[in-house]
Amino acid sequence: MKPTLTRLSPSASVDEVCEVLERDGGLIIENLVDEATLKGLWEDLGPALDDWDYGDNDFAGHRTKRLSSLFARTRHAATIALLPQFLGAARRLIQRPVPVWMGGQRVELAPNVQISATQVIQIWPDEGAQWLHRDDMSHLRTYPSPISRVQLMLAMSDFTTENGATLVVPGSHTLGDEEPPAKDQAVPAEMTAGSCLIWLGGTYHGGGPNRSDGPRTGLTISMIAGNMRQEENQFLAVPVEKVRAYPEEVQRLLGYDTCPPFLGWYESADPHLVLQDKPAAAGDVTGGER
Secondary structure: OOOOOOEEOOOOOHHHHHHHHHHHOEEEEOOOOOHHHHHHHHHHHHHHHHHOOEOOEOOOEOOEEEEOOHHHHOOHHHHHHOOHHHHHHHHHHHOOOEEEEEOOEEEEEOOOEEEEEEEEEEEOOOOOOOOOEOHHHHHOOOOOOOOOEEEEEEEOOOEOOOEOOOEEOOOHHHOOOOOOOOHHHOEEOOEOOOOEEEEEOOOOEEOOOEOOOOOEEEEEEEEEEOOOOOOOOHHHHOOHHHHHOOOHHHHHHOOOOOEOOOEOOEOOEOHHHHHHOOOOOOOOOOOOOO
16 A cells, blocks of 8 residues: 555644654644745745746756745745744754763763755646655665654745645665665645645655646755755855844854854854854863864
8 A cells, every 4th residue: 555644733742752753753733834934935025036047967957946045035934943842852962972982981962963955846837756765875875774854845825736735755774875765655745835745864855846836935944964965056146234133043053053062163152152253262162173
């Protein structure tokens, strides 16, 4: 029997989301984003998307538009990144401690999370299906593997089988490296505008073919472990003056933070100090080579 994607309500807890993600690798939360946020996203991103070009290769799509640098383009990106079920699940699943020895003592340290890639993806009529892939391929992860990436796709317009709803292979996050995904097990993430697909970096998925007479539009943000390189270079994508306008939590998610124990420091200090125009002080970050 063909698998299905579990659907949760917008009141679903982080515990519920994590349980389904660990079991199935993906799920849909219906009506998670309010109409005012959707309207704001369209107002901020729609004009640029209208002027954007299609992709130029089979993976990106020849009838697909991909608009990035979202935190530079709309403040509403922060609303999506901070959705409790999304950010909460990312933190719960990624921030798992590992043992290390420091100062002759065994301690457990966990990575934090950071924003990796942001895009609006608009699939137009006559686009074919995208290759099924794992987003973890960006970091050349081998499987089985600990969870290091959690991703969200917000339906900015309705997602249907006909217009290119994202295809997901439930359970494929458990496959080994030499086990290809079964195409006949891929199911379309059909959902109404405002609903969200959330999936793990190890889950096989891909954009569906658009056989309708209009485009489908989705907005995606990924979270990864803080000790991994961001897929989209947020330091280039978002000018520092725009970063300063965000709350501190978002600033740190964009990369102005250190990952335990001290990865990502600037002048041996917390890089967030750069946004505060404060000089780095000795001892602001534990550690360092000598």
